[in-house]
Each structure stands twice: as structure tokens, then as C-alpha cells.
Amino acid sequence: MFNIEEFDIKLDTQVIGRNFIYVEEIDSTNDFLMKTEENYPNGTVVLAEHQSSGKGRRNKEWKSEKNNNLTFSILLLPNPNFPNVNLINLSASLAIAQTLENLYQFDIELKWPNDVLINKKKISGVLIETISKSDKIEKIIVGMGINVNQPTFAGKYDIRPTSIRIESKREVSREKLLSEILNQFEENLLLLEKSSSKILNAWRLRCKMIGEKVKIIRGKETKFGIFDDIDHNGFLILKTREGYEKIHGGDISLR
Numbered sequence: 001m002f003n004i005e006e007f008d009i010k011l012d013t014q015v016i017g018r019n020f021i022y023v024e025e026i027d028s029t030n031d032f033l034m035k036t037e038e039n040y041p042n043g044t045v046v047l048a049e050h051q052s053s054g055k056g057r058r059n060k061e062w063k064s065e066k067n068n069n070l071t072f073s074i075l076l077l078p079n080p081n082f083p084n085v086n087l088i089n090l091s092a093s094l095a096i097a098q099t100l101e102n103l104y105q106f107d108i109e110l111k112w113p114n115d116v117l118i119n120k121k122k123i124s125g126v127l128i129e130t131i132s133k134s135d136k137i138e139k140i141i142v143g144m145g146i147n148v149n150q151p152t153f154a155g156k157y158d159i160r161p162t163s164i165r166i167e168s169k170r171e172v173s174r175e176k177l178l179s180e181i182l183n184q185f186e187e188n189l190l191l192l193e194k195s196s197s198k199i200l201n202a203w204r205l206r207c208k209m210i211g212e213k214v215k216i217i218r219g220k221e222t223k224f225g226i227f228d229d230i231d232h233n234g235f236l237i238l239k240t241r242e243g244y245e246k247i248h249g250g251d252i253s254l255r
């Protein structure tokens, strides 16, 4: 069982996670915050021990063993000078990477736009969703799934999954991990508002695909080129024979 008190003692934020909702079972923590009529405060975090319909990016499923991992969503209510959603996305995966490095000395790789890898295996993913009214973003929901103490993974996956337990050969405290991720994420969001280039550089440092030949699949479209860089908005710049192209989303792999 998740010990809320232990988590709360370690939480060192002003906003993120100060309103904390813990549920045993839910369809998806992202869907919960997307659909609720309740006006939850900025920074509300919903953590579920089990999701019956956990969602990954591109309509995939996020499978996670009950009581062993972290599946949660963070609600952000944008203010007028709020950074764009892509940058929040990168700040989120970066926060997970930084925390895993600090707590367990892992060598983490970030895969654009928001996969967190260790030894080429996936340890965490981020799913950002927004609710807009007449072109104005009203809510941003940052969903994070982290494989923590799950000992094995069965089934088929695009990228082979792993967990902190598999990689470090020990069970770790989910309470400490969650509090540290939220602390780091809040710090990253504050830095993002002041100097987005620092966040972008920290993200670039961990992205091993920059400079490599890649293939990007989006829907029915496949593109080939060199992953040149990410731009100031967090978009991928692909160098192709025709020139440079900005890529907004898709599944990227080495070619």
C-alpha cells in the first residue's frame, strides 16, 4: 500500500501535489482529470494503484501491475505566460530522468518526445492531454507511468519494458520516488518560465538520437532523415534531402 504520510513528508513543493487524490482503482488517472466537472486546484495529483484502462501515447495501452508501480496524473491550470505544451512535455520526461539518475545513479536516455529509457528499455512514459475552449487551453493533464517494483513483464511491447527493481536489483520506495519526481517537475516548470533554453539543453544532453539517422512514423506517413535537433518549442528538426522539416509528433526509431 502507498503510504501517503511518508510521501507527504518528503514533498517539498509549493503547488504540485499539494492537493493529492489517492484511489485504489480507476479507469485512467488522465481520463479522471479530463472528465471531472470538479474545479480541482492547480497542481492536483491523482495517483491510482491500478488503472483498468491505462492509456499510452498513440492509442496504446499502458499496462502496470497493481501496487507495484506509479501511475498518476498532474493537473496544470495555465496562466497567461505559461510555456507551450511541448515544453511541459519535455520538462516532465526530464524530471523523471533527473530523479532516476539522482536516486539510483541510472544512466538515462530520453527518446523524443517523452519516453524514458535505460539500457534501451522503457522504464517510464508520459502522456500529456489538454482541454481547450475556443482555442484556449483550459487544462493540461500530465500523465506519468513509471515501472517501479514490478519484477517481470509479459506480453508484447514496442519497446521492451523494464523497472527500477529489475535494473537496480532491489525494491525501492514509491513514496520517495513520487515526491522527488514532483519536486523536480515543479523546479523544472519554474525554470522553464525563466529560461527554457536550460531545460532544452538538459533534455538534449540525454537524447542519444540527435545526429543519428532516424525513421519517423506518423499515421500512414513515414519520414526518413537525420535527427538534427529540437527547436525552441520542443519540436524535432529533421534534416532530409529536401531541407529541414519540423516534426510535431510520431514514433521515432533509429534506421
Ligand code: BTN
Pocket: 027, 028, 029, 030, 031, 051, 053, 054, 055, 056, 057, 058, 060, 062, 070, 071, 072, 073, 115, 124, 125, 126, 127, 143, 144, 145, 146
Ligand atoms: C506512453 O509511454 O505511451 C505514455 C504512458 C503514460 C501512462 C500514464 S499512467 C498515468 C496516466 N494515466 C493514463 O491513462 N496514462 C498515463
